[in-house]
Amino acid sequence: MPLVSMTDMLRKAMEQNYAVGHFNLGNLEFAQAILQAAQEESAPVIVAVSPGYFHHLGGLTVAATLVRALIEEYKITVPVALHLDHGQSFAQCLQAIKAGFTSVMIDASHFPLNTNIAVTRKVVEAAHALGVSVEAELGRIGGQEDDLYVAEPDAWYASPEECQLLVQETGVDCLAPALGSVHGLYRGEPKLGFSRMEQIRRLTGVPLVLHGGSGIPAEQIARAISLGTAKINVNTENQLAAVQAIQKQLAEQPGLYDPRQYMGAAREAMKDAVKAKIRQFGCCGKAERMPL
Numbered sequence: 001m002p003l004v005s006m007t008d009m010l011r012k013a014m015e016q017n018y019a020v021g022h023f024n025l026g027n028l029e030f031a032q033a034i035l036q037a038a039q040e041e042s043a044p045v046i047v048a049v050s051p052g053y054f055h056h057l058g059g060l061t062v063a064a065t066l067v068r069a070l071i072e073e074y075k076i077t078v079p080v081a082l083h084l085d086h087g088q089s090f091a092q093c094l095q096a097i098k099a100g101f102t103s104v105m106i107d108a109s110h111f112p113l114n115t116n117i118a119v120t121r122k123v124v125e126a127a128h129a130l131g132v133s134v135e136a137e138l139g140r141i142g143g144q145e146d147d148l149y150v151a152e153p154d155a156w157y158a159s160p161e162e163c164q165l166l167v168q169e170t171g172v173d174c175l176a177p178a179l180g181s182v183h184g185l186y187r188g189e190p191k192l193g194f195s196r197m198e199q200i201r202r203l204t205g206v207p208l209v210l211h212g213g214s215g216i217p218a219e220q221i222a223r224a225i226s227l228g229t230a231k232i233n234v235n236t237e238n239q240l241a242a243v244q245a246i247q248k249q250l251a252e253q254p255g256l257y258d259p260r261q262y263m264g265a266a267r268e269a270m271k272d273a274v275k276a277k278i279r280q281f282g283c284c285g286k287a288e289r290m291p292l
């Protein structure tokens, strides 16, 4: 089955009130777990690679080749989009497209709005000419730069009017507005900006993306989906599932050294974690089967 862009899968998700899971690729076992879970749940899925992992994975071409090979080997028939996560520049987005990615995110959110619009528009023009979907970001999603947000609390929540302008001026396929979610573990209860989310959905009309999808309570996920969130990014929960499974194996068998055993346990734990997210997002059974 060929890889597909995110455009149709996200439009359908928004119309039918569910979200497609975006899961980041950390190594071989992540790829295996994500693809097998999606296939077993009959769900479209987004496999994502962020720049911090390029070196670890051996580069973008290795990541793309790995995903394509596993799709063929496992006879995956659900739609799979291969997505560049948090792309940092026009050049990096082109590099991903050249490597075979079918979707890119251009994260120009740290620039002033005009520059964000200009960079995003350039990526959209190049990507759309090749049938590749584009995600943009506005505002700043917390995580490693938490101190910045203490100094600039408004940056946690994107302005609906600026989101409208960004979408109108660029033609992006989906938008990740900062709405109080953070990457990694939450310190306390997440406080998503639902009224802004509703306004942004109304003003932009595009599927919305929720970054920092790990650790958000189920009722907030359901509410976000009801307000137009059609893509939810998850990484930390899969990483935790993997490391906890490895720790358990090693605690039970301290002399263990065969990676098939401890990495196999990690893969099974991630597969269960991905399946649970797919079900929580209402995406189970939503795949239109693709030809092999």
Ligand SMILES: O=C(O)C[C@@H](O)[C@H](O)C(=O)COP(=O)(O)O
Pocket: 024, 050, 052, 085, 086, 182, 183, 184, 185, 210, 211, 212, 213, 214, 233, 234, 235, 236, 237
């Ligand atoms: O960790 C990465 O490199 C990717 C993440 O930024 C991803 O885009 C994301 O939003 C996942 O958030 P998490 O579930 O809080 O790790």
Ligand SMILES: [Zn+2]
Pocket: 086, 183, 211, 212, 233
């Ligand atoms: Zn993210």
